[in-house]
Amino acid sequence: xxxxxxxxxxxxxxxxxxxxxxxxxxxxxxxxYYKTKLAQVAIQDNVAQLDxxxxxxxxxxxxxxxxxxxxxxxxxDQTISANERDRRKQAAADKLKQLDERRSAIDQYERQxxxxxKEKHQRMSEKILADIQEHxxxxxxxxxxxxxxxxxxxxxxxxxxxxxxxxxxxYGASExxxxxxxxxxxxxxxxxxxxPTGSAPAVSPVPALSNTNGP
Numbered sequence: 001x002x003x004x005x006x007x008x009x010x011x012x013x014x015x016x017x018x019x020x021x022x023x024x025x026x027x028x029x030x031x032x033y034y035k036t037k038l039a040q041v042a043i044q045d046n047v048a049q050l051d052x053x054x055x056x057x058x059x060x061x062x063x064x065x066x067x068x069x070x071x072x073x074x075x076x077d078q079t080i081s082a083n084e085r086d087r088r089k090q091a092a093a094d095k096l097k098q099l100d101e102r103r104s105a106i107d108q109y110e111r112q113x114x115x116x117x118k119e120k121h122q123r124m125s126e127k128i129l130a131d132i133q134e135h136x137x138x139x140x141x142x143x144x145x146x147x148x149x150x151x152x153x154x155x156x157x158x159x160x161x162x163x164x165x166x167x168x169x170x171y172g173a174s175e176x177x178x179x180x181x182x183x184x185x186x187x188x189x190x191x192x193x194x195x196p197t198g199s200a201p202a203v204s205p206v207p208a209l210s211n212t213n214g215p
Contacts, residue, residue: 022145025179027152029132032183034190039124046120050113057109061102068095125156135185139178148178 030036074080075088140148187194 019146020144022140022143022148022178023151024136024148024177024182025152026132026150027156028179029183029186030128030156033128033132033186034192034194035128035131037192039128043121046117054106054110057106061099061106064095064099064102068092068099071095131186135182136178139182139185143178
């Protein structure tokens with residue numbers, strides 16, 4: 001978020017004396033930004049729909065698997081004619097081929113769904129971080145700060161997206177921490193209540209789609 005080249009200003013004592021430093025906690029800004037909250041809701045809705053579609057496909061697969069087992073049992077019925085057994089064996093073979101095709105389709109759907117979710121979450125995260133960077137820049141210019149350093153020690157997560165946010169603390173006096181100022185600006189005009197309630201809630205992880213079961 002904050003180019004490391006800014007630290008070059010500290011290479012001399014005179015530069016250090018002239019530098020006005022501020023800090024922000026990027027992870028805290030990200031977690032408490034109203035657009036992050038809205039993105040979380042959108043993500044959960046998206047995952048719920050994908051899970052619903054996946055379950056429907058697997059329910060159809062189970063029904064087809066049950067039909068296959070019945071056909072297979074019928075093909076081994078010694079009370080019917082050889083011709084009828086042969087007909088049922090062929091029907092069972094055709095059904096097994098359909099089962100294999102359905103399993104492949106479900107596997108492909110799940111892989112594509114996970115890849116699509118990850119890409120979508122990455123785009124959401126990058127857009128939110130771009131908003132944060134814009135407001136940090138504005139707050140730093142308004143306050144006359146030369147350098148703003150990120151004090152977040154951990155990364156940030158949104159759905160399946162995980163972005164590393166390295167700590168780069170040189171001077172972090174609380175009186176020059178811009179986190180509260182930037183957060184207030186970010187949430188100005190938010191369509192939902194953003195009244196502080198303590199620590200930021202953790203972002204809910206996106207559940208992985210379950211593996212396909214055999215017949």
